[in-house]
Every structure is written in structure tokens, then in C-alpha cells.
Amino acid sequence: MWPYFILPLIVLWPALTERSQFYGKWKRPMEWYWLFVAAVMAMFIGWRHEVGGDWISYLVYVDDLVGESVSAIRVNNDPAYAVLNWIGANVFGDVYFTNIVSGIIFTGGLFYFCKKLSRPWLGLFVAIPYLVNVVAMGYTRQGVAIGLAMVAIAKLLFENNAGKFLIWIALAAAFHKSAVVLILVALLAGSKGKWLKFFMVAVSAPFLFVLLLQESMDSLVRGYIEAEYSSAGADIRVFMNALPACLFLVFKNRFELKDEHKVFWTWISLLALAFVLLLKISPSSTAVDRLALYWIPLQILVWSSIPDVLGRKGGKNYKWSGLVISSQIFVLMVWLFFSNNSDAWIPYKFYPWEWIWS
Numbered sequence: 401m402w403p404y405f406i407l408p409l410i411v412l413w414p415a416l417t418e419r420s421q422f423y424g425k426w427k428r429p430m431e432w433y434w435l436f437v438a439a440v441m442a443m444f445i446g447w448r449h450e451v452g453g454d455w456i457s458y459l460v461y462v463d464d465l466v467g468e469s470v471s472a473i474r475v476n477n478d479p480a481y482a483v484l485n486w487i488g489a490n491v492f493g494d495v496y497f498t499n500i501v502s503g504i505i506f507t508g509g510l511f512y513f514c515k516k517l518s519r520p521w522l523g524l525f526v527a528i529p530y531l532v533n534v535v536a537m538g539y540t541r542q543g544v545a546i547g548l549a550m551v552a553i554a555k556l557l558f559e560n561n562a563g564k565f566l567i568w569i570a571l572a573a574a575f576h577k578s579a580v581v582l583i584l585v586a587l588l589a590g591s592k593g594k595w596l597k598f599f600m601v602a603v604s605a606p607f608l609f610v611l612l613l614q615e616s617m618d619s620l621v622r623g624y625i626e627a628e629y630s631s632a633g634a635d636i637r638v639f640m641n642a643l644p645a646c647l648f649l650v651f652k653n654r655f656e657l658k659d660e661h662k663v664f665w666t667w668i669s670l671l672a673l674a675f676v677l678l679l680k681i682s683p684s685s686t687a688v689d690r691l692a693l694y695w696i697p698l699q700i701l702v703w704s705s706i707p708d709v710l711g712r713k714g715g716k717n718y719k720w721s722g723l724v725i726s727s728q729i730f731v732l733m734v735w736l737f738f739s740n741n742s743d744a745w746i747p748y749k750f751y752p753w754e755w756i757w758s
Contacts, residue, residue, distance in 0.1 A: 403738050403748040407444060407528050410437055414521040415725060419716050420517050420708045422656040438507050445536050446503030451747040452538040453741050458495055465489040480574035481541045496751055502544045506536045507548025513697060516554050519658055523704035525725060530734035531696050540691060545579040548572035550697055557661055562586050582694055634689035638675045640697045644702035645669035652707045668698050
């Protein structure tokens with residue numbers, strides 16, 4: 401299981417020593433090292449072999465498309481992901497082509513979002529234990545959707561561009577239909593052009609619904625609600641969103657965010673808390689669990705901001721950064737040693753290495 405400590409190790413020092421970029425003494429991240437970490441992460445995710453709880457299912461997706469024409473790619477099969485599988489099945493790369501492309505897309509989205517934060521490296525460190533290891537490597541389609549959704553959120557907040565937000569959400573939904581739930585997030589931004597955003601969302605939402613959800617709504621209802629599937633550990637994962645949500649609501653005036661951004665994250669925090677109640681009343685914890693994954697960016701924002709929220713403004717605040725880092729290492733170790741499904745990730749196998757020695 402030691403490979404799961406590689407990414408935390410190479411991100412540890414910059415995450416511990418960086419100063420908030422929202423103050424004058426901040427130093428721009430080393431671009432060459434930033435790219436190096438991105439490459440390592442993309443390969444770690446994309447070239448895994450027999451790793452993840454749904455590994456067999458993803459093999460089946462590829463096998464089902466072997467020898468099929470492009471017409472076999474249908475809307476209700478998550479079209480963008482189906483295209484990758486078709487190329488892997490019929491051109492080259494098998495499931496590894498799908499996984500490496502998915503890993504690159506997810507990593508690009510995560511890094512784009514983290515670069516907008518007060519402490520990019522600390523935000524990246526926070527993402528590794530669960531979002532990278534579990535979601536990106538276990539739920540490939542939804543991992544890509546979340547990566548694209550983080551780009552969408554950044555476009556909405558930092559560029560105030562609802563049009564680009566909708567485009568990126570549409571791309572995310574092409575990998576996993578559940579991403580359409582984030583269309584309504586555009587109404588929570590609280591920035592200029594509110595009525596324009598409302599109009600764009602009102603017009604676009606029905607088209608996206610028809611395009612991406614209508615054909616598979618019956619199967620989604622059967623799979624998530626009627627079968628009453630349950631996700632082991634769903635309550636813990638929902639709590640992982642609820643805790644930073646509470647911290648944001650209590651200390652939001654100390655966050656170095658624009659007023660409209662505070663409005664946005666306030667609503668996101670309230671919705672994160674609503675998932676706790678929804679988990680209790682929903683007949684399917686899996687449905688709630690999968691939707692709550694789109695709230696993980698809240699974790700990244702809050703935990704990466706804690707050193708400046710609770711520490712000295714503009715300081716390095718090593719102690720607070722160290723506390724956040726320690727907490728995330730704790731999360732990683734709890735998952736590795738005590739999770740019900742972590743055995744599907746252990747041992748980690750790297751495909752090029754396995755191919756050389758096979």
C-alpha cells in the first residue's frame with residue numbers, strides 16, 4: 401500500500417511551506433514542479449491495473465464494444481465515456497486508454513480549480529486521500545465529471561461566465577449524467593448577471609435533461625431507488641462534506657473571498673448539510689452518496705483556507721497547515737486500513753510495470 405503515499409509525499413513540502421496567494425508575499429508555484437506532480441498523478445490514476453472496486457465493470461464496458469461500429473455509442477451510455485471505451489476497444493489501449501485519458505482530464509480539472517485557491521498546494525494535498533485515490537480511481541466516469549465540474553465552478557466564480565459554466569457542465573454530464581444536478585448551482589453564484597444566468601439555465605436545463613437523462617431515467621430509478629442500493633460508508637462521506645460546511649458557515653467572514661463568492665459557498669455549505677438529512681430519509685444511500693461527491697470541492701476550499709482563516713493573516717502559519725496535512729494523512733490511513741472496500745485498491749499495481757514483467 402506504500403504507493404498511495406507517493407503523491408502526498410511529493411506534495412507535502414510545498415503544501416506545508418506556501419503562503420496564501422491573496423497576500424503580497426506569496427510566491428508563484430514552481431511551474432515545472434506543478435507539471436511534474438500533474439504528470440505523476442495522471443499516470444498514477446490512468447495506468448492502474450486491477451485497482452478499484454468497479455474494475456471488472458469497466459473491463460466489461462470495453463469488452464462490450466469490441467468489434468462494434470461507432471453507432472453502438474448511445475446517449476444513455478454516457479456518450480463521452482463510451483467514445484473513449486470504443487477507441488480503447490477497437491483502436492488501441494483497451495481499458496488503459498480510457499483510464500489514462502480520464503486521468504488526464506480529471507487531473508487537469510483538479511489542478512485548474514486548485515490554482516484559484518488561496519493555497520493551491522494545500523488544496524491539492526487535501527484532494528489526494530479521497531477524491532484522487534477513491535473517486536478518480538474507483539468511479540472513473542464520475543471522477544472525470546467532477547474534474548470537469550471543478551473547471552465549470554472556477555469559470556462561474558472567477559470569470560463570472562455562466563455560458564462557459566454550462567458548456568463545462570454539459571461536458572461533465574457527457575461522462576456521468578448526474579453532473580446535471582450542478583446546473584442549478586449557477587443560480588447560487590450571487591454575482592452580476594443574475595437574470596441572464598437564470599435565463600440561460602432555464603433554457604439550457606430542459607435540453608440537457610432530454611439529451612442526457614431522459615432515455616436512462618427508468619434505469620436510474622430502478623438502480624438507485626427501487627433496488628434501495630446502499631453505499632457502505634455513505635454517512636462518513638456525507639459527514640466529510642458537512643464538517644467543512646459548518647466551519648465555513650461559522651467563519652465565512654474570515655475567508656478571503658469576494659462577497660458573491662461567499663454567497664455561493666454559503667449555499668453550497670447549506671446544501672452539504674441538507675445531504676445529512678437527505679441521507680436519513682432517502683430510500684437509497686447510493687443516490688445521495690453519488691450526488692454528494694460533487695460537493696467535494698467545498699472540502700478542498702475550506703481545508704486549504706484554514707491556515708489563513710484561523711491563523712495570522714498573510715503568514716505561513718506552519719502549525720495550521722501542518723494540522724490540515726496531518727488530518728488528511730489520517731483520512732488516508734483510515735481508508736487504507738479500515739475501509740470495507742479498500743482491499744480492491746490493495747495492492748496497487750502499475751500497468752507498465754506489470755506489462756514489462758508479464
